[in-house]
Amino acid sequence: MQVLIIGAAGMIGRKLTAALIARPDILGREITRMTLADVVEPPCPATSLRVTTRACDLGDGAADLVAQRPDVIFHLAAIVSGEAEADFAKGYRINMDGTRVLLEAIRAEAVQAPYCPRLIFSSSIAVFGAPFPEVIGDEFLSAPLTSYGTQKAICELLINDCSRRGIVDGVSIRLPTVVIRPGKPNAAASGFFSNILREPLVGQEAVLPVSREVRHWFCSPRAAVGYLLHAAAMETAVLGARRALSVPGLSATVGEEIEALRRIAGDKAVRLIREAPDATIDRIVSGWPQAFDARRAAALGFVGDASFDAIIRAHIDDELDGIIAS
Amino acid sequence: MQVLIIGAAGMIGRKLTAALIARPDILGREITRMTLADVVEPPCPATSLRVTTRACDLGDGAADLVAQRPDVIFHLAAIVSGEAEADFAKGYRINMDGTRVLLEAIRAEAVQAPYCPRLIFSSSIAVFGAPFPEVIGDEFLSAPLTSYGTQKAICELLINDCSRRGIVDGVSIRLPTVVIRPGKPNAAASGFFSNILREPLVGQEAVLPVSREVRHWFCSPRAAVGYLLHAAAMETAVLGARRALSVPGLSATVGEEIEALRRIAGDKAVRLIREAPDATIDRIVSGWPQAFDARRAAALGFVGDASFDAIIRAHIDDELDGIIAS
Numbered sequence: 079m080q081v082l083i084i085g086a087a088g089m090i091g092r093k094l095t096a097a098l099i100a101r102p103d104i105l106g107r108e109i110t111r112m113t114l115a116d117v118v119e120p121p122c123p124a125t126s127l128r129v130t131t132r133a134c135d136l137g138d139g140a141a142d143l144v145a146q147r148p149d150v151i152f153h154l155a156a157i158v159s160g161e162a163e164a165d166f167a168k169g170y171r172i173n174m175d176g177t178r179v180l181l182e183a184i185r186a187e188a189v190q191a192p193y194c195p196r197l198i199f200s201s202s203i204a205v206f207g208a209p210f211p212e213v214i215g216d217e218f219l220s221a222p223l224t225s226y227g228t229q230k231a232i233c234e235l236l237i238n239d240c241s242r243r244g245i246v247d248g249v250s251i252r253l254p255t256v257v258i259r260p261g262k263p264n265a266a267a268s269g270f271f272s273n274i275l276r277e278p279l280v281g282q283e284a285v286l287p288v289s290r291e292v293r294h295w296f297c298s299p300r301a302a303v304g305y306l307l308h309a310a311a312m313e314t315a316v317l318g319a320r321r322a323l324s325v326p327g328l329s330a331t332v333g334e335e336i337e338a339l340r341r342i343a344g345d346k347a348v349r350l351i352r353e354a355p356d357a358t359i360d361r362i363v364s365g366w367p368q369a370f371d372a373r374r375a376a377a378l379g380f381v382g383d384a385s386f387d388a389i390i391r392a393h394i395d396d397e398l399d400g401i402i403a404s
Numbered sequence: 405m406q407v408l409i410i411g412a413a414g415m416i417g418r419k420l421t422a423a424l425i426a427r428p429d430i431l432g433r434e435i436t437r438m439t440l441a442d443v444v445e446p447p448c449p450a451t452s453l454r455v456t457t458r459a460c461d462l463g464d465g466a467a468d469l470v471a472q473r474p475d476v477i478f479h480l481a482a483i484v485s486g487e488a489e490a491d492f493a494k495g496y497r498i499n500m501d502g503t504r505v506l507l508e509a510i511r512a513e514a515v516q517a518p519y520c521p522r523l524i525f526s527s528s529i530a531v532f533g534a535p536f537p538e539v540i541g542d543e544f545l546s547a548p549l550t551s552y553g554t555q556k557a558i559c560e561l562l563i564n565d566c567s568r569r570g571i572v573d574g575v576s577i578r579l580p581t582v583v584i585r586p587g588k589p590n591a592a593a594s595g596f597f598s599n600i601l602r603e604p605l606v607g608q609e610a611v612l613p614v615s616r617e618v619r620h621w622f623c624s625p626r627a628a629v630g631y632l633l634h635a636a637a638m639e640t641a642v643l644g645a646r647r648a649l650s651v652p653g654l655s656a657t658v659g660e661e662i663e664a665l666r667r668i669a670g671d672k673a674v675r676l677i678r679e680a681p682d683a684t685i686d687r688i689v690s691g692w693p694q695a696f697d698a699r700r701a702a703a704l705g706f707v708g709d710a711s712f713d714a715i716i717r718a719h720i721d722d723e724l725d726g727i728i729a730s
């Protein structure tokens with residue numbers, strides 16, 4: 079079995095690569111070859127598997143990427159939300175045309191001999207935009223409020239149609255906001271959800287720009303990788319033409335995040351969170367989903383995080399060698 | 405005020421042109437210039453208005469079309485459902501890329517000086533696909549079961565995003581199935597809905613391939629033109645980022661169509677309908693919407709047909725000079 083990961087150099091891409099190397103098996107078929115592609119050449123992991131790394135821009139075509147006929151393709155590549163909003167043309171070129179180019183390359187490849195790979199696409203809860211109910215069901219409309227969300231919603235539609243036509247066997251996973259993102263604080267409007275946990279855990283101050291009542295929809299990096307792996311292995315016939323899934327995440331308020339931090343790292347850690355209300359971030363965040371009734375994905379075996387405590391503990395294990403700053 | 409109609413040679417395009425010529429006014433502003441474009445040059449109507457006709461393929465670009473900076477653009481051009489399903493590449497090139505090309509041309513035009521035209525897009529109830537509730541509400545997901553429906557849903561998303569960004573002031577109208585389509589019977593799976601009325605009204609036999617219990621969602625050509633004109637004149641700020649509207653149509657069964665025909669043209673007309681069940685057409689039609697709760701559009705002043713009797717009478721007036729075959 080051959081696997082291609084597009085966007086392999088990103089945070090989720092690297093963790094997915096590591097998970098596949100640790101257990102190189104999908105549906106009982108051994109992974110014999112992996113291709114890791116990204117706009118910058120992804121690091122080549124230490125493994126006995128046959129791994130090829132590739133630097134390429136989806137905007138320039140994808141024929142080379144699918145010429146080896148990978149059985150499973152993870153398409154995680156994207157211009158992030160803020161950049162897609164700032165640069166209209168670039169966002170559409172990568173986030174929309176990039177997916178189309180990939181689908182076209184797969185369709186062209188099938189002209190030679192039958193070919194219909196499993197395609198797992200990292201979509202986003204950004205396909206939903208306010209106003210919405212407190213809990214969003216599986217039949218609620220996509221009405222994004224960003225170009226990024228629009229591009230993800232369009233890719234979902236393309237993948238549905240191409241799956242219906244037998245060009246790919248697609249599954250789009252609407253990833254919740256991933257916490258705790260490892261690394262440094264960044265400028266993303268959603269960054270504080272991670273910052274207020276990650277920084278105090280290493281003894282650093284973090285800024286909280288919204289109220290503790292703000293509720294949002296989360297998953298850990300481990301859960302995100304778990305969704306993608308389950309999408310690669312699941313039975314897809316039951317999906318019919320609706321290949322985009324809202325997955326079971328964790329609905330929590332900022333206050334609940336902070337109480338989980340207190341239980342695990344104590345009052346000292348919580349005191350490192352500095353409240354500095356920011357009206358702009360508050361306005362942006364108020365347009366984001368708060369909770370989903372992800373009934374369909376749950377019935378299909380997708381599993382999210384058990385609690386915010388579990389999310390924090392996983393971060394401490396995976397990123398901090400089990401050690402909290404004292 | 406300048407108006408551009410793309411797809412002006414089609415049935416709705418010609419009727420829209422006639423309506424605008426009959427009353428050359430949008431929002432109290434006089435129409436001084438009309439450009440009629442289509443892949444074949446549209447007929448130039450007899451009028452004192454300044455009318456330009458153009459043969460052009462949206463796939464080849466739209467810069468010329470918007471260079472005159474029309475204030476209102478009706479974009480009705482499309483490859484029809486059956487052809488978009490038969491020819492994957494052509495459907496996407498015209499129905500999806502064509503709209504994108506138009507939006508890009510408008511965006512490029514605004515680089516010179518501010519420009520944000522009203523754009524009215526003819527979308528379709530084909531953006532919805534089974535399974536759905538008996539009555540589809542305004543927040544139900546787009547899950548098309550055809551490439552045509554997928555392309556329309558994608559255009560809706562593009563127009564929402566471009567409206568949010570101030571590139572256009574867009575409104576997408578999800579047209580119900582238009583009955584009675586004038587002209588000859590065609591191969592469209594939906595053709596029988598018109599055929600069983602239109603042909604008996606001129607003394608010809610028509611074939612009914614489905615059961616009389618089949619329910620569907622309809623509007624007359626007059627109502628379709630009315631929706632488009634209302635979309636051109638309405639206040640759009642209230643739409644927010646959700647620019648696609650399911651409009652108030654008429655939900656009726658084939659049996660109700662036939663009873664309306666009986667009331668207007670008598671038993672003799674009804675006897676010209678020959679039942680010839682077709683399993684393929686029955687299967688296709690069973691995946692189509694039956695009724696909508698078009699609450700949002702109704703509140704915004706969109707008005708549909710009062711009854712099937714009214715639809716038939718309008719056809720007799722508009723297409724048959726008021727005369728039923730005796």
